[in-house]
Amino acid sequence: MPLDDLPLPFLRVVAVLFGLAWGSFATVAIARIPEGQSVVVPGSRCDACGAPIPAWKNVPVLAWILLRGRASCCGAPIPVRVPVVEALGGAMAYLAFTRATEGGVTPAHLALAALTFAAALTAVVLTFIDLDYLYLPDGGVLTLAAIGVLSLPLRAVPWQEAAIGAVAGYAVVYVPFIWLYERLRGFPGMGLGDAKLLAAIGLWFGWIGALFALVLAAVQGTIVALCTFVAAGRIAEPEAVVREREELRAMAAAGDEEAKEALRLDPLADEPEEGLRHARIAFGPFLCVAFLEWLFAEEWILAWLMPR
Ligand SMILES: [Zn+2]
Known part of the structure; x- marks a missing residue:
């Protein structure tokens, strides 16, 4: 089937619709994975009263707007996060498709688009689970790593580079922030989940990308933590x-x-004790955001940091 013949705007719309549908699945994954529930069965249910949600009331983003943010079964408010995650699904699919098909719409480019999208959506799911529960499920991190390995030939990244990146990503979190930190202060400064996540990022981007992701995440995390602390006076636990x-x-x-x-x-x-120094801040979301930034905007970040 000559996909090249289909107009590009049409293909982009299809990609976004596809992304919105998976974004809806992501909202279910975020709610159910940490509770140890299946993401497949039962079908969509109201979080408040458990009533099944008919398909037409489950249309991504649109349903939330039409229902004015309230469940039609029991009137319970539906968090804004639901349409936000659904819209993020659409946005990730758009970016993945646009970026992966820069060189044309061939089966290899489409496969790369699909894998890029799957990785981006996994990062979104991990972000919200870590925000809610201060933990990164191994299954999600492993999924990200597996997609990274699968896409190596499509991205023309040599496996040696990926292997070094994984080791470097793990070590650069584990050695200073877990091993050394625990010896100095008696408790680890980061979780093992963060080390595993940066290992997965290293698998994707090599050791240079892993280091950049760590720096981007640390800078953005510090800015967000300071802003939250100034605005709210404290950083509350989830x-x-x-x-x-x-x-x-x-x-x-x-x-x-x-x-x-x-x-x-x-x-x-x-x-946690009071004060900014003791605040428990999930670092995974910032690593995930850095992963997405590097995935979709590597050249821009490099050009911005190192102007010629
Ligand atoms: Zn309900």
Whole structure:
């Protein structure tokens, strides 16, 4: 089938519609993966009352606008995040398609577009899960790494470069921020999830890209943390983290040995001390944003940082 013959604007619209539909799937993944639920069954349900959502009320972005942000079954508010994530799905598909097909619309370019989109959407899902739960699920990080490896030949990246990037990405987080930090301050400054995520980013972009991603994430994370602290006076823990801790404590108080053990091992078992220095800030979202920036705008970032 000669896809080249189809007008490019038409193909872009198809890509965006495809992205919106997957964006809708991403909202389900963000809500269900951390709770250990299946992302496939049951079908879409209202978060508030559990009523199944008919397909037409599940149309990405549009349904939220038409329903004015309220569930039609029980009137519960639907968070703005839902249409935002759906729209992000559309935007990622547009960017992935446009970027991957710069050299033409061939099967290889389309395969690269699909893989780029899958990686970008995975980064979006990881961002919101880490924001909510302060943890990066291994499955998501592994997905990102696997897509990176699969797309190596399409991106003309030698596997040696990817392997060095993965090791460098892991080490540059693990050695200073986990190993050394723990020896100096008694607790790790970052999670193992961050090290694994930067290893996946190194697989994608090699060690130079991994280092840039770390620097971009650190700079942007610091700016956001300072702005939040100035605006709100404090950086609050995510609700789910507080809720999970209370549940574990109640179970431990009732004599549950497993809960006691979980509390002993959990780095989030105690409330953080007051102040910016002790604030618990998820770093994964900033790494994910840096990944997306490097994925879609590598040349611009390099040209901006190193003008000729
Ligand atoms: Zn409902």
